[in-house]
Structure formats: C-alpha cells, structure tokens
Amino acid sequence: MTTAGVRGAVGRAWRGVRWYLREWSGEARWDDYLQECAEHGHEPMSRREFERRRADALERNPAGRCC
Amino acid sequence: MSATVSKEDTGGRRPPGGGRRRPSLRSVLIWGAVSVVGAIAWTVLALARGETVSALWILFAALCSYAIAYRFYARFIAHRVLEVDDTRATPAERMHNGVDFDVTDRRVLFGHHFAAIAGAGPLVGPVLAAQMGYLPGTIWIIIGVIFAGAVQDMTVLFFSMRRNGKSLGQMVREEIGIVGGIAALIAVFAIMIIILAVLALIVVNALAESPWGVFSIALTIPIALFMGIYLRILRPGRVLEATAIGVALLLGAVIGGGYIDDTALGEALTLSKEWLVLALVIYGFVASVLPVWLLLTPRDYLSTFMKVGVIGLLAVGLLLARPVLQAPAVTEFAREGTGPVFAGSLFPFVFITIACGALSGFHALIASGTTPKMLAKESQVRLIGYGGMLMESFVAISALIAACVIDQGLYYAMNAPAGVTGGTPETAAAYVTGLGFPTTPADLAAASAAVQEPSLISRTGGAPTLAVGIANILSQAFGTGMAAFWYHFAIMFEALFILTAVDAGTRVGRFMLQDTIGNVWKRFGDLSWRPGNIIASAIVVGLWGSVLYIGVTDPLGGVNQLFPLFGISNQLLAAIALTLGTVLLIKHGKIKYAWVTGVPLVWDLVVTMTASYQKVFSSDPAVGYFAQRQRYADALAAGELLPPAQNAGQMQQIVNNSTLNGVLQAVFAVLVLVVVANAVVVIGRAIQAHRAGLPVPTTEEPYVPSTLVEPSGIFPTAEEKRAMAENRRLVGAGTGPEARP
Numbered sequence: 001m002t003t004a005g006v007r008g009a010v011g012r013a014w015r016g017v018r019w020y021l022r023e024w025s026g027e028a029r030w031d032d033y034l035q036e037c038a039e040h041g042h043e044p045m046s047r048r049e050f051e052r053r054r055a056d057a058l059e060r061n062p063a064g065r066c067c
Numbered sequence: 068m069s070a071t072v073s074k075e076d077t078g079g080r081r082p083p084g085g086g087r088r089r090p091s092l093r094s095v096l097i098w099g100a101v102s103v104v105g106a107i108a109w110t111v112l113a114l115a116r117g118e119t120v121s122a123l124w125i126l127f128a129a130l131c132s133y134a135i136a137y138r139f140y141a142r143f144i145a146h147r148v149l150e151v152d153d154t155r156a157t158p159a160e161r162m163h164n165g166v167d168f169d170v171t172d173r174r175v176l177f178g179h180h181f182a183a184i185a186g187a188g189p190l191v192g193p194v195l196a197a198q199m200g201y202l203p204g205t206i207w208i209i210i211g212v213i214f215a216g217a218v219q220d221m222t223v224l225f226f227s228m229r230r231n232g233k234s235l236g237q238m239v240r241e242e243i244g245i246v247g248g249i250a251a252l253i254a255v256f257a258i259m260i261i262i263l264a265v266l267a268l269i270v271v272n273a274l275a276e277s278p279w280g281v282f283s284i285a286l287t288i289p290i291a292l293f294m295g296i297y298l299r300i301l302r303p304g305r306v307l308e309a310t311a312i313g314v315a316l317l318l319g320a321v322i323g324g325g326y327i328d329d330t331a332l333g334e335a336l337t338l339s340k341e342w343l344v345l346a347l348v349i350y351g352f353v354a355s356v357l358p359v360w361l362l363l364t365p366r367d368y369l370s371t372f373m374k375v376g377v378i379g380l381l382a383v384g385l386l387l388a389r390p391v392l393q394a395p396a397v398t399e400f401a402r403e404g405t406g407p408v409f410a411g412s413l414f415p416f417v418f419i420t421i422a423c424g425a426l427s428g429f430h431a432l433i434a435s436g437t438t439p440k441m442l443a444k445e446s447q448v449r450l451i452g453y454g455g456m457l458m459e460s461f462v463a464i465s466a467l468i469a470a471c472v473i474d475q476g477l478y479y480a481m482n483a484p485a486g487v488t489g490g491t492p493e494t495a496a497a498y499v500t501g502l503g504f505p506t507t508p509a510d511l512a513a514a515s516a517a518v519q520e521p522s523l524i525s526r527t528g529g530a531p532t533l534a535v536g537i538a539n540i541l542s543q544a545f546g547t548g549m550a551a552f553w554y555h556f557a558i559m560f561e562a563l564f565i566l567t568a569v570d571a572g573t574r575v576g577r578f579m580l581q582d583t584i585g586n587v588w589k590r591f592g593d594l595s596w597r598p599g600n601i602i603a604s605a606i607v608v609g610l611w612g613s614v615l616y617i618g619v620t621d622p623l624g625g626v627n628q629l630f631p632l633f634g635i636s637n638q639l640l641a642a643i644a645l646t647l648g649t650v651l652l653i654k655h656g657k658i659k660y661a662w663v664t665g666v667p668l669v670w671d672l673v674v675t676m677t678a679s680y681q682k683v684f685s686s687d688p689a690v691g692y693f694a695q696r697q698r699y700a701d702a703l704a705a706g707e708l709l710p711p712a713q714n715a716g717q718m719q720q721i722v723n724n725s726t727l728n729g730v731l732q733a734v735f736a737v738l739v740l741v742v743v744a745n746a747v748v749v750i751g752r753a754i755q756a757h758r759a760g761l762p763v764p765t766t767e768e769p770y771v772p773s774t775l776v777e778p779s780g781i782f783p784t785a786e787e788k789r790a791m792a793e794n795r796r797l798v799g800a801g802t803g804p805e806a807r808p
Contacts, residue, residue, distance in 0.1 A: 023175040025306035025368065029165075051303035055360040057166045060594060061437070065367070065564075065571035066184045066429045 029054065098138065105131025112202060112396070119391045122468045125205050126385060129464045133457045136213040141453040144218065148652070148660040149225045151445040156773040158231045159441050171441040173450055174781060179441070180455045182371040183433045184220070187266055187565045188423025188637070189459050191529035193467035195630060196420040197478065198408040199401040201394045201471040203417045208467065211418070211425030212460035215667035219641055220430045221452030222648040222664055227435035228442055229767045235435045239647055239742065241766050242654065247745035251643050254738040255432070256579055258636040260607070261731070262429065263572045264614035265633040266565045268625050271343045271615070272528035273558050276521055278336040279324035283559045284566070285336070286320035287369065288350070294365035310368045317369060321556050325519065340619045347569070348612040355573040355604040363570050370564040377560045381465050381537060388543035394471035394478070407483035407502070408527075409627055410689040415678040419634035424463025426671065428640025430456065446779035469536025476506025477514050477523070481532050484624025485525040486711025495524045518554035527626040530561045576607040621724050622717040631682060632728055638675045639739045645671060646746045654753045654763050672743065679736035683729055692729030696722050774798070
C-alpha cells in the first residue's frame with residue numbers, strides 16, 4: 001500500500017469514528033437542523049436555544065437504563 | 068395483517084437478506100471454520116477436568132456460538148418468524164418529529180440500545196454464579212442468550228415497532244387483557260424497586276469502608292454537574308468536548324483517591340454502610356427532581372464512555388494476558404446447594420443468578436420504549452435486538468472469566484457473608500480452607516494490600532470480586548504495579564453506571580407512579596406539577612431505600628438474601644415479555660412458529676416457578692424464606708441465639724426480613740401467573756378464531772410503504788449499496804458518514 005493509500009485509509013477511519021461519536025452523542029443534530037433550515041429557507045434559532053429545547057425534551061422522555 | 072405485502076407482491080425482487088439462495092463456497096468455508104473452532108472450544112471446556120484450562124476457550128466458545136446464532140437463527144427469526152418487511156415504513160419514518168421518533172443510523176442506534184441495556188447485571192450475576200464452577204455459568208450464558216434472551220429482546224422490539232413503540236405494559240393490556248395488564252403494571256413497578264435496591268446494595272458493599280472508592284465516586288457528582296453547566300451555558304451542545312474533559316477529570320479522581328489514605332479526608336470518607344445508604348437515598352431523591360440536563364444526562368455520557376472503554380480494555384487484556392481458570396468446572400455446591408455466596412442447587416439457581424447476559428426481562432422495557440421509535444428499517448431488529456443482546460452476553464462472559472481466574476480461596480473469602488467468615492483474615496482463611504479452598508491469612512492480607520483496601524473479607528455483591536479479577540487481568544496484560552489503580556478504576560466504573568441506572572430508574576419509576584395515580588387524581592399525573600414530582604420521587608426513593616436499608620443491615624447478608632429475589636423478579640419480567648411475544652405470534656397466525664418464544668417461556672416459567680416455590684415453601688432454612696423465619700422465630704421464642712445473629716434484636720430482624728422477602732417472592736410469582744393465565748385464555752380464543760377463519764384483531768399499525776433505503780446489518784451488502792446509491796440519486800437522503808456533504 002502506498003503512503004497516500006495509508007493516509008487515505010487513516011483519514012477515512014478517523015472521519016468514520018468522528019462521525020459515529022457525533023451521531024451517537026447527538027452533536028450532529030445541530031448540523032441536521034442547520035441543513036433542514038437551509039433547505040426550507042428558515043432562519044435558524046441560536047445553538048443555545050436549540051440545545052436547550054433538545055435537553056428539555058429529554059426531561060419528558062427519560063432514557064431507561066437497565067441493570 | 069391483510070395490508071402486509073408478501074414476498075410475491077414485491078415485483079419478484081427479493082427483500083434484502085430474505086429468500087433462499089445457494090451459499091457461496093466462501094461462505095461455506097468461513098462458517099465451516101467458525102463451527103469447527105467453536106466445537107473444539109466447547110469440547111475442551113466440557114472434557115477438561117483437573118488440568119489447566121485457558122480462559123480463552125470460554126471466549127472462543129462464546130464468540131463462535133454467537134456468530135453462528137446471529138447468522139442463522141436470528142436471520143430465521145427475522146425473515147421466517149417475524150417476517151420483517153423493509154418495504155414497510157417504521158414509526159421513525161412515518162411519525163418523524165426529530166424528538167423521540169427519529170430515523171437513526173443502525174450503527175448509532177446499536178450504540179444507544181446497547182448503552183441502555185447493559186449495566187451492572189451482566190457483571191455481577193456471573194461473578195456470584197462462579198460458586199457453581201465455570202461450566203454451568205458459561206453454558207447458561209451462551210445457550211440462554213441464543214435461545215431466550217436475544218430472542219426476547221428482538222421479538223419485543225419488533226412487536227413494539229409495529230405498534231408505534233408502545234410500552235410492554237401497554238401491549239400486555241391491549242393484547243392480553245385488562246387483568247393481565249394490571250398485574251403486569253404492578254409487577255413491573257415492584258420489580259423495578261427491587262432491582263434498584265439490589266443495584267444500590269452492590270454499590271454500598273463496594274464503597275463501605277473504602278475511602279478511595281468513596282472519594283472517586285463522590286467526585287463524579289461535581290464532574291457531572293460541571294459537564295451539565297458546560298453543555299447548557301458555556302458551550303451548548305459540544306458533548307464530545309465536555310465528555311473528554313469529564314473522562315480526564317474522572318481518571319484524575321481515581322488517581323487522586325490513592326493519596327487520601329491516612330489523611331483526615333480519608334478518615335472522613337471511611338463510611339459505614341448505613342451512612343452510605345443515607346447518602347444514596349438523598350442523592351437518588353435530589354437526582355430525580357433536578358432537571359436532567361444538570362446531572363443525569365452528563366452522567367450518562369460519562370458512564371457510557373467508561374462502560375464501553377472498560378469492556379473493550381478487558382477484552383484486549385484477556386487476549387494479552389491469556390489467564391488460566393482457577394475455578395473448577397463444576398463445584399460441589401452446584402450439586403448440593405450449600406454454597407456460601409447464595410443458597411440453592413444448580414437448578415434452578417444458576418439460571419436466576421445469571422439473569423442479565425442470558426435472559427433479562429428488564430430489556431423488554433427498553434426494547435419497547437425508546438429504541439423502536441428510532442429504527443430506520445424493520446430488518447434492523449436483528450442487529451439491534453438480537454445483536455445488542457449478544458454483545459451484553461459477551462460482557463457477562465468476560466465477567467465470568469474475571470471471577471474464575473482469581474484465586475478461589477480469595478473468591479470465597481470475598482463472597483461469603485461476614486456472618487460466616489468472621490470478618491478477619493484468620494477466621495476467613497480458616498472458614499474458606501474448611502470449604503475446600505485452602506488459603507492462609509497472609510495470602511488474604513496480601514491480596515487486600517495489593518489493591519490498597521483495608522480488607523477484602525466478605526466484600527459481597529460481586530463488584531469488588533469483579534474489580535479484583537479485572538485488576539489481575541489488566542496487571543498481567545499491561546504490567547504489574549498498577550493493581551490498586553485498576554481495582555479502584557473498576558470499582559468507580561461499576562459504581563458510576565449503577566448510579567446512572569439508579570437515577571434513571573428512579574425517574575422512570577416516578578413517571579410510572581405519576582401516570583398510574585394520574586388515572587384517579589388528574590393533577591398528580593401532570594409531570595410539570597412540582598409537588599407531584601416531589602411526592603412521587605420521595606415514594607419511589609423511599610421504597611427502594613427501605614429495601615436497601617433492610618439488605619444492608621441483614622445479619623444473614625443482604626446479597627445472599629436479596630440477590631435471588633432480584634434474579635427471580637428479572638426472570639419473571641422476562642416471562643411476561645415472552646408471554647406477550649407468544650400471544651402475538653399466535654394472534655398473527657404464526658402458530659407453527661410459536662415455539663420460538665414459547666420454548667424459552669416454558670423454560671423460564673419452570674425455572675422461576677421452581678425457584679419461587681423453593682424460596683417460599685422449601686423446608687431448608689438456607690433456601691426457604693418461611694422455613695428460615697420459622698427457625699429463627701422458634702429460637703427467639705425459646706430465648707436462644709442462632710448464628711450469625713448476635714442478639715435478640717438481630718434475631719427479630721431476621722424474622723422480619725425473611726417474612727418480607729417471602730411475601731414479595733410469592734406476590735411476584737402470583738402476578739406473573741395471572742398474566743400467563745390471562746394469556747392462555749387469549750391464545751385459546753385466537754386459535755379457535757383462526758380455525759373458524761375469523762379475523763383476530765391486533766393493535767398492529769396498518770402498512771404504509773417506505774421511501775427509505777437503508778442496509779439491515781452493520782455492513783451493507785453489494786445489493787444494498789446499489790439500492791442506496793440509486794435512492795440517493797433520486798431523493799438525496801440517507802444516513803451514514805457519506806450522507807452529509
């Protein structure tokens with residue numbers, strides 16, 4: 001494998017891990033929201049406001065945790 | 068069911084993964100090799116007696132069995148039994164609102180689901196069951212998960228998904244009946260209280276008289292609060308940043324704890340069990356009324372990262388250290404039922420001691436809650452439901468190995484209740500040597516010195532034993548000299564996610580209570596009504612807190628007395644879930660496949676009812692709660708003292724506790740029998756209706772065609788890749804790292 005090939009593979013793996021963690025932790029929801037606003041031509045709310053709403057929605061939907 | 072599109076209607080195109088085709092040579096070779104390795108591993112485990120056996124054989128037996136089960140049995144259940152249909156829109160697609168109904172990438176959802184189902188259960192149960200030897204636990208964990216646990220999780224997930232993510236209780240009420248529904252509701256609530264109390268008991272036993280442990284666990288609270296404020300105010304939404312800071316602080320807290328011994332702080336943090344109970348109860352109450360963003364959510368991030376990290380580390384450690392099993396394959400306790408960790412013989416008690424990891428009813432609550440509302444494709448129930456449970460089972464296998472590679476003298480000294488070990492190295496060594504596991508006071512003292520704990524004698528509950536096992540394996544793998552760090556690291560990680568489970572469980576219990584009482588008193592059901600929150604939280608915390616207190620002060624040992632109750636209730640919950648699955652298969656006209664949930668259900672009922680019967684009616688005071696009560700009550704009346712009680716007060720306590728435990732045990736069993744009896748009636752009616760050609764109504768949502776194209780397994784097949792590329796070209800949607808520009 002060439003150096004460029006290795007670099008490409010490492011880059012892909014890093015992007016994959018980063019994508020996974022951002023999706024898993026919910027950070028990526030903000031990107032989705034911005035994209036959705038751009039598609040529909042809405043003015044997006046501030047990130048602070050957006051995250052606050054998301055956190056408050058969790059208040060009513062507690063994620064169960066098992067034993 | 069009439070709306071379901073059958074395979075023939077999809078224009079001849081086979082649904083991905085469905086249909087029969089000739090296996091390729093490559094696939095025959097791979098699966099042939101997996102079967103051979105698995106068969107060799109099982110043979111070694113089954114035949115080896117009295118010689119050294121590497122722990123890796125257990126690992127290989129497990130991994131090969133899981134792979135075969137996932138590839139063949141889970142696929143059979145998905146396509147033949149449940150008939151998953153990827154042309155049908157899931158609730159996430161139909162009812163998308165970006166909050167709870169949200170199409171989620173299958174790999175991400177797998178992570179969420181696994182984080183939700185895996186807790187302390189699969190770590191603790193196998194450790195306690197190691198008193199039967201390594202073989203019974205290994206067999207039950209692997210066979211149990213393949214034919215019962217993973218099947219339960221997958222079918223409940225599927226049926227809930229077909230009903231817009233309805234909860235287990237709701238489905239029982241609507242599909243089985245109101246009587247069964249009420250019984251299930253009470254059972255779920257009561258079982259949750261027991262589970263929370265036993266989990267908290269494990270934490271108390273791990274932290275009592277351990278300033279290092281208390282220090283690092285106490286610091287998780289300010290760390291979580293800091294993360295909460297960071298995410299709310301300082302840098303909203305930057306979860307990964309906040310978690311990285313939190314994990315670094317947490318490691319600092321574990322290292323820092325090593326320096327507080329012999330200081331005033333260390334002395335102040337040397338807490339008795341009673342003080343820890345009080346601290347936990349106050350903590351649980353506060354956590355339940357505080358907003359989730361401040362404590363619960365950040366704590367959850369921390370605990371999940373730690374959980375996945377430690378499990379990964381342990382797997383790597385096992386491969387590097389390749390430890391040898393110290394436990395015998397089968398001990399005499401398995402045959403005679405006289406083990407000190409918990410009483411009772413192999414059947415039925417191995418099967419209830421190891422609940423999580425083999426079959427866990429609690430998972431049915433998760434599989435019918437958040438997860439079904441996030442599935443992108445029906446066929447993904449195989450990966451998420453079945454695959455997620457296999458992963459949990461792997462955790463249980465790792466825990467079993469960790470308990471079986473430590474010196475067995477130490478194992479029994481740690482896990483026998485203080486009433487029999489006497490609490491000192493001398494008395495404990497004498498007791499354990501008498502059991503047939505020779506050890507010396509010096510060995511026991513050296514073991515506790517190695518992990519810098521004042522004492523390891525009678526540190527019951529499984530968590531300390533697991534921590535010793537993890538410390539052994541990681542020291543062997545990554546160099547000695549860090550045993551004390553690894554031990555406290557392991558304790559911190561177990562306590563961290565048990566506390567998360569206690570937080571979340573208290574909150575879920577509070578919601579259930581508010582919802583139920585809300586039926587008669589409307590105001591109480593309003594989740595934003597503050598006094599309602601506070602009263603409901605206080606009730607839930609008060610309930611598990613009192614059971615916890617009873618367990619902590621029990622002269623016979625709380626784990627010894629309460630763990631069977633915990634295991635049996637978890638398995639009884641599984642009986643309710645499997646009953647629901649069987650009823651629904653029959654209602655949907657799939658009676659020829661009803662054995663898929665029916666056989667594990669019958670097995671589970673035989674196990675739980677035998678165990679319940681023995682716990683209630685056994686005349687052996689070590690097993691039967693009422694026999695125990697009678698024995699102590701008679702002695703008390705005659706003015707005698709029976710060990711381990713040291714005064715009349717403790718005698719009375721044993722009498723009271725045994726009565727309470729026995730009553731609870733009987734009530735749980737009766738509740739489950741009510742659900743099953745109701746289900747039998749419903750099944751009978753459904754079979755009659757099918758025979759007469761009449762429709763059998765269910766609450767399944769009607770068919771709506773799906774426009775999403777998503778793979779069903781972790782790796783997309785070539786066919787799925789083509790379909791996804793085609794779909795992206797047409798509508799430009801999809802999940803995965805490629806989806807976003």
